[in-house]
Amino acid sequence: MKFIAVxxxxxxxLCCNKGTDVALKQKPVDDKSNEVQYRKEVDELKxxxxxxxxxxxxxxxxxxxxxxIAGKDVHEILKTNEIMRKKLD
Numbered sequence: 001m002k003f004i005a006v007x008x009x010x011x012x013x014l015c016c017n018k019g020t021d022v023a024l025k026q027k028p029v030d031d032k033s034n035e036v037q038y039r040k041e042v043d044e045l046k047x048x049x050x051x052x053x054x055x056x057x058x059x060x061x062x063x064x065x066x067x068x069i070a071g072k073d074v075h076e077i078l079k080t081n082e083i084m085r086k087k088l089d
Contacts, residue, residue, distance in 0.1 A: 045083065053080050 053071035060066065065088045071077050 041087075045087075053077060055080065055084070 052073075053069060053076050056068040058066045058068075067081075067084055069077050069080055069084075071080075
């Protein structure tokens with residue numbers, strides 16, 4: 001009877017260790033993938049800012065950002081405003 005109990009305990013411990021091995025073998029977050037994603041975001045912003053939209057970014061004493069956007073196309077101004085809001089909030 002003791003043999004069966006010891007066997008079951010060892011079996012359970014081995015099964016539990018396999019689950020943790022799988023979790024440890026997951027691919028760690030790579031700095032290169034973060035850099036690639038950052039570059040994609042910068043390129044997206046550059047595409048938006050290539051039109052004639054001018055942005056004046058201001059930071060107040062509380063650390064909050066405000067901006068003024070000027071341009072010819074209303075749709076470009078609104079699109080730029082949304083992007084700025086997402087990036088800075």
